Amino acid sequence: MLNVEKLNQYYGSSHTLRGVSLSLEKGQCLALLGRNGVGKTTLLKCLMGVLPVASGKVNLAGRDITRLKPHERAALGIAYVPQGREIFARLTVEENLRMGMAIKSGRQASTIRSEVYELFPVLKEMLHRRGGDLSGGQQQQLAIARALLADPKLIILDEPTEGIQPSIIKDIGNVIRLLRHRGDIAILLCEQYFDFAHALADQFMVLSRGEVVASGAQAEMNSENVKRHLAV
Template identity: 60%
Template sequence: MLQVTNLNQFYGGSHILRGLSFEAKPGEVTCLLGRNGVGKTTLLKCLMGLIPAKSGEIHWQGKTINQHKPHQRVRAGMAYVPQGREIFPRLTVEENLLMGLSRFSGAQAKQVPDEIFELFPVLHAMRYRRGGDLSGGQQQQLAIGRALACRPQLLVLDEPTEGIQPSVIKEIGVVIKTLAARGDMAILLVEQFYDFAAELADRYLVMSRGAIVQSGDGENMEAEGVRHLVAI
């Protein structure tokens, strides 16, 4: 579904993304790993149209989308959960989730899909609480739920375990596995927590200094020394 070919990006004179090429397929979790500052978040912002790619091509469902604005990419079925969650703290949980329905119109945009509350029961229990009153882990679940409300075919997650308690990390992992098992969604997961990535990855990519330096099947991550490559 998602194909990236020879993607380059610069900040001033610095070459941030260096000829990246990879794909993310439906029914698979593609994990992108790397230490801080190697360009992972910059890549995701390019994918979502938040910053333009200097050169190279981004293909989504067979079409080049380099010129698409972020809202056009969302309407095309791409969803992004940024690092830091970025929920609306003064809106209720339910109102935050309804914001995720903005790509739809009429009756479709008036009610949170039952599936969201099935995946994250805590959000149903707290649907009338303000987003800012939730714990960090609950806010992360809310951010993922809001992204899923638009019924995406690609879910992009930027370090969903950051600052989250272990019990919620486990719950988020179960949700990611459930979504991948349905077979109709590609999941691109950027992660520094090696064990979390290794448990979920169908495919892995390792970035260093703006380039993909290693890739392979998730089941081979330990044997292929990925832990050492991403150790801080």
Template identity: 55%
Template sequence: MPEAAAVLTASHPQGSASNATAVPLLHVRNLDVNYGESQVLRAVQLELQPGTITALMGRNGVGKTTLLKAIMGLLPARRGEVAFLGKSLNKLPPEKRARAGIAYVPQGREIFAKLTIEENLLLGLEARPDRLKKIPEEEAYGIFPFLKDMRKRLGGNLSGGQQQQLAIARALLGKPKVLLLDEPTEGIQPSIIDDIERVLAGLKEKGDIAILLVEQYLEFARRLGDRYYIMDRGAMVQNGKTSELTEESVKKHLAF
């Protein structure tokens, strides 16, 4: 087992799946993040529990992507902490966070256009604890079977929706405990959105992964999300059960 994962799981051999009220899988505490002189996140708090989908909402430019990057270690914390199973990740670089069990599907997918589907998926194996070098076919292609038929095609030749599906499949091949998804429905056709929804609902059902879903498509977030957080100008302004999200909150913080 990689060093970081060993440290992180040693004191919590059962994880927290059996005791969701104990230590959250992921805990962001008082997080400040800057771009140069400008402060973009302000004392952000967030908790993710296994077996749940948490919807992170807010208008453009409020800091949602910045928060995901900071959780992944792509941006440093200026103050505060990102903790995984109760241990601070602050000093770990992105690749160690990935090995520890955090996967990130960036906004706009960022798959490798010049690599084939298969080669893109192979890269997803790098985060795995078991260091597998060969694609486990059932696992890789089970969720989106079209990927198998098209596995020799270049990533760049896929539609936007297919690229999103590839990016999700690649992230899942790392066997993450925390999955960060940045606007997976953005600019994607409805049939593929339904397919992605089915996969995310299935992952939630399995009970061991915590999903953080940044989403502007309100109904999608409402259908999938157990809890929601709303950001405004770099701060969390509201959170609760998605079933209790009011029209008033939507108008105030989300409507354009």
């Protein structure tokens, strides 16, 4: 589904991504790990087209999307839930959800699927409340639901547990697990909460100073080599 080859990116004179490669199949969850400031969010923004790349290639479902704009990538099936959620605070929950269907046309964009309310029941109860009035955890659920309404082939989640109460972290984990088991979507999970990532991932990748320093199957995540790059 997603194949990234030797991605390089610069911010001024800083070499922020150094030959990063990864592969992610439909039905898999890849955990992207690393301390703050090592390039994780930069990589995600490059995959979404928010930041340009200096060299390398990004392929989605066999198509080269390296030079496409963010809205073009969204139309091809990438959904991005950014760090900090970035919901529309002055719009209602329902209006926020409808924004997730903006890439669709006609009848497809007219109805919010009931599946969203099954995954996140609290949203149905708060349809007419403004997004800014929701708690941080509820806003995160709203951001994920909005992304899912685009029917993505790949969903990118940037720090979905940041600043979220434990009960909602558990709910979000259950949704990610359900999506993975459903098998029709690839999940790229950028996360600092090791136990959360370990419980959900099929494979992992650790970044340090913009390059991949460890990667492998979920069973290898507990190795001392991985923990050394995550310890503060």
